[in-house]
Amino acid sequence: MKSTLQVYNSLTRQKEIFTPLNPPKVGMYVCGPTVYNDVHLGNLRTFTSFDLIYRWLTECGYSVRYVRNITDVGHLENDADEGEDKIGKKARLEQLEPMEIVQKYTNGFREVMRIFGNFSPSIEPTATGHIVEQIEMVKQIMARGLAYEVNGSVYFDVRSYAKTESYGALSGRQIDELMSGSRDLDGQSEKRDALDFALWKKASPEHIMRWPSPWGEGFPGWHLECSVMSSKYLGMPFDIHGGGMDLKFPHHECEIAQNVAATGCQRPVNYWLHGNMLTLNGKKMSKSDGNFLLPGDLITGNHALLNRGYSPMAIRFFFMQAHYGSTLDMSEEALAAAEKGYQRLAQAYGQLKNIKGSGQEDPGVEAWAERCQAAMNDDFNSPILVAQLFEAAKWIQSAAAGGIQLSSNAIQVLSTEFERYFIRVLGLTESRNESEEGSIQHIMELILEIRREARIKKDWSTSDLIRDRLSRAGISINDGKDNSTWHYES
RNA sequence: GGUCCUGUGGCCGAGUGGCUAGGCUCAGCUCUGCAAAAGCUGCUACAGCGGUUCGAAUCCGCUCGGGACCUCCA
Numbered sequence: 001m002k003s004t005l006q007v008y009n010s011l012t013r014q015k016e017i018f019t020p021l022n023p024p025k026v027g028m029y030v031c032g033p034t035v036y037n038d039v040h041l042g043n044l045r046t047f048t049s050f051d052l053i054y055r056w057l058t059e060c061g062y063s064v065r066y067v068r069n070i071t072d073v074g075h076l077e078n079d080a081d082e083g084e085d086k087i088g089k090k091a092r093l094e095q096l097e098p099m100e101i102v103q104k105y106t107n108g109f110r111e112v113m114r115i116f117g118n119f120s121p122s123i124e125p126t127a128t129g130h131i132v133e134q135i136e137m138v139k140q141i142m143a144r145g146l147a148y149e150v151n152g153s154v155y156f157d158v159r160s161y162a163k164t165e166s167y168g169a170l171s172g173r174q175i176d177e178l179m180s181g182s183r184d185l186d187g188q189s190e191k192r193d194a195l196d197f198a199l200w201k202k203a204s205p206e207h208i209m210r211w212p213s214p215w216g217e218g219f220p221g222w223h224l225e226c227s228v229m230s231s232k233y234l235g236m237p238f239d240i241h242g243g244g245m246d247l248k249f250p251h252h253e254c255e256i257a258q259n260v261a262a263t264g265c266q267r268p269v270n271y272w273l274h275g276n277m278l279t280l281n282g283k284k285m286s287k288s289d290g291n292f293l294l295p296g297d298l299i300t301g302n303h304a305l306l307n308r309g310y311s312p313m314a315i316r317f318f319f320m321q322a323h324y325g326s327t328l329d330m331s332e333e334a335l336a337a338a339e340k341g342y343q344r345l346a347q348a349y350g351q352l353k354n355i356k357g358s359g360q361e362d363p364g365v366e367a368w369a370e371r372c373q374a375a376m377n378d379d380f381n382s383p384i385l386v387a388q389l390f391e392a393a394k395w396i397q398s399a400a401a402g403g404i405q406l407s408s409n410a411i412q413v414l415s416t417e418f419e420r421y422f423i424r425v426l427g428l429t430e431s432r433n434e435s436e437e438g439s440i441q442h443i444m445e446l447i448l449e450i451r452r453e454a455r456i457k458k459d460w461s462t463s464d465l466i467r468d469r470l471s472r473a474g475i476s477i478n479d480g481k482d483n484s485t486w487h488y489e490s
Numbered sequence: 491g492g493u494c495c496u497g498u499g500g501c502c503g504a505g506u507g508g509c510u511a512g513g514c515u516c517a518g519c520u521c522u523g524c525a526a527a528a529g530c531u532g533c534u535a536c537a538g539c540g541g542u543u544c545g546a547a548u549c550c551g552c553u554c555g556g557g558a559c560c561u562c563c564a
Contacts, residue, residue, distance in 0.1 A: 030564090031564070032564090033564075034562085034563080039564085040564090042563090042564060043563090043564045044564085045564075046564035047564070049564090050564095086562075171493085171494085171559075171560090172493065172494065173492090173493065173494095173559090173560075174492090174493085177492055177493065177560085178492085178493095178560070222562080242564095243564065244563080244564030245495095245558070245559085245564080246558070246559070246563060246564065247563080247564070248558095248559070249493095249559060249560070250559095250560085250561090251563090274564095275564065276495095276558090276564095277557085277558070277564075278564085279557080282556070282557075283557080284557080284558070284563090284564095285563095285564090286562095286563060287562090287563065288562065288563065289563090318502090321502075321503065321504090321512085321513070322502085322503060322504085323503090323504075326496090326503085326504090327495090327496080327557070327558085328502090328503085329502080331501085331502080333501055333502075333514085333515090334501070334502045334503090334514085335502095336514075336515095337501070337502055337513065337514035337515075338502075338513080338514080339514095340513080340514060340515095341502095341512090341513045341514065344513085344528095347527080347528090351528095381504075383503065383504050383505095383511090383512075383513095384504060384505085384511075384512085386503095386504095386512070386513080387504075387511055387512035387513080388512085389512095390512060390513065391512085394528090394529075397527090397528050397529070398528080398529060400528080401521080401527090401528055401529070403521095403528085403529060403530095455523085458523070460523060460524075463523085463524095464524080464525085467525085467526090471526095476526075476527075477526085477527090478526070478527045478528070479521095479522070479525090479526080479527080480521085480522095480527090480528075485527095487527095
């Protein structure tokens, strides 16, 4: 009995069976980073969560078009800020062209994604590459009477929109509550209503990033690019839209409104998935609040909060031990625990090549494989999957040590499925060259054979020399009851 | 102030009505030339109070604590 994939849909606030619009194709859009600064660990967690989701959808046999944008238009720090945008400000501070800033941090972002084992998206569109389409969408919204121009800026008319459509469904907000809760109205005098948001902003004279438009020189509003690029590459409607929990409002809410207003499509996105926050000291990591860790700091351990560094895969495993929809608190103690756990699984994975089907025992590997699948099908529940992998690790280690005699079929299933879930689904792999691996496997067999003979002769100095030298090369020897095995130290 | 989420054993973290989550730490044992690893065993928790129920960590109410969003943010 195969389980079916269920996902928690933020829009309906419940788990739903995942049904793509055009199977086996699946369209997934995830809000990417604004490249005005280094990505921090919280950003990394969200992208890693969606990498897991991408991997599982692919593993399920779907052909996924995964679109993740790069926001390279600098947006204003807030509506009241009339002057510089973030990228322009950073460009001035670093004395670089805005596009140099964009390139620098885009490169850094991609490098971090790669190091932490995240696949590249199918399409990685940039906001500046879609100015024409964005202007087009503003026109469409204006044509429907749901936006207005003031002094070279165009604003979305939320009140008018809300007369016929629902605004706030995703974030569970009522317009009147928003009104009463909104703060001072400084710098918002242009808008007819405090709720309205910018589709196009007039560029002040000192604003560097600017483009011509029917309304004069300016730049697109923050929410617009995602509406434009998602619909351009995935069509309208499409299957999955992801992003961090903090983007739910206003960003995603405005995206929906823009798409509905521009196209008339009532439900632009079928499934909204939100990754939860990584916290530090109990508070959300945030660039602007200065409460964050950079991935590089964690690897080197060069940070006031850390005593030592941790490998990218240990950090990825730390993420995988929590559900993507839950907040996760970062502490060195938790990280150290995750590192140990990761090493255990990595060792078990390495032991797979050492065990042989000499017996008839089967601890129930078929049922185990189904539990792994069921865990992932239950809204990508990686912590449950991890627990299952630990169970398999015990069997593998017992078999490697000669404790249980697994059947060749059991070993076959364990090998196939452990690799599937540990490497392909969770993405926990140090990349190694396959052809080299084959050679090393042969060489290690020879070395272990020589060592075994030395040990039979009680030639402990040779035995220990081999062990010590291999250790220096990053390879550990485990002496079992009547055989020895090896694995890479991780 | 408004909306919403959350509080699990020393630590991290699953679990939405009854069945051992899992990992880390700690203690003991087995294996063992030594070391390391591995395996086994033990430590059995659900913020507090009240309610619903044969039965609640899980549902409802209240209290207390933490957090997110309402402003740029993954």
